[in-house]
Structures are given as C-alpha cells and as structure tokens.
Amino acid sequence: MAVISVICGISFFLVYALDLGKIFPISPDKMPRALFVIEVSGLILAIPLTLLSLLEMAMPNRGAATINMSATTIISVLVLMVVLGLGIVIFATKSAMRK
Numbered sequence: 001m002a003v004i005s006v007i008c009g010i011s012f013f014l015v016y017a018l019d020l021g022k023i024f025p026i027s028p029d030k031m032p033r034a035l036f037v038i039e040v041s042g043l044i045l046a047i048p049l050t051l052l053s054l055l056e057m058a059m060p061n062r063g064a065a066t067i068n069m070s071a072t073t074i075i076s077v078l079v080l081m082v083v084l085g086l087g088i089v090i091f092a093t094k095s096a097m098r099k
Contacts, residue, residue, distance in 0.1 A: 002053045002054075002056040002057040003053075003057065003074065004074065004077055004078070005049060005050075005052075005053035005056070006050055006053040006054055006057065007078065007081070008049065008081065009046045009047075009049035009050030009051075009053055010046075010050055011081065011085065012042060012043075012045075012046035012049070013043060013046035013047065013050065015085070015088075015089075016039050016040075016042045016043040016046065017043060019039060020036075020039055020040070020043065024089070
C-alpha cells in the first residue's frame with residue numbers, strides 16, 4: 001500500500017509542478033487566485049505524503065497491522081490512476097484550447 005501512496009504523492013507533485021510551470025496548454029485567461037492557492041497547497045501536501053509513504057516502506061513492521069495486496073490489485077489501482085490522470089489532462093487541455 002505504501003508503494004501506491006508514493007506513486008500518488010509523486011504524481012500529485014509532478015502534475016501540480018508541471019501546471020504551475022506552464023507546461024500544459026495555457027488558457028488566455030489568468031489563473032484565478034483560488035486555483036493558484038489550491039495548486040500550491042497540493043504541491044506542498046504531496047511532499048509529506050511521499051516522505052511518510054517512503055518511511056512506511058523503510059519500516060514496514062512497526063507493530064501496525066499490515067495489509068497484503070496482490071500484484072493484480074496493485075496493478076489495477078495503478079492502471080486506474082493512469083487512466084484517470086490522462087482523462088484529467090485531456091479534459092483540461094481541451095477546455096484550455098476552446099477559448
């Protein structure tokens with residue numbers, strides 16, 4: 001489960017960093033301040049998520065209950081994340097290009 005959390009944290013960080021770095025197509029309208037705050041907050045929150053997940057991977061037997069997940073379940077979750085992520089990027093790109 002920690003592996004999935006690490007991948008989610010890194011993905012979160014990369015998407016927000018790339019968007020703030022203006023890698024994705026840019027709308028002619030200026031980014032609203034609220035959206036900027038949300039993206040910066042997401043960028044900042046991705047760091048502890050990733051670090052705590054890496055810590056969990058480094059110390060798996062701290063006395064907490066462990067959840068055994070099959071490789072099929074992990075792959076299914078990762079595929080779902082990729083599909084949803086691509087869907088978001090495609091939607092955002094099409095929305096930005098309409099203007």
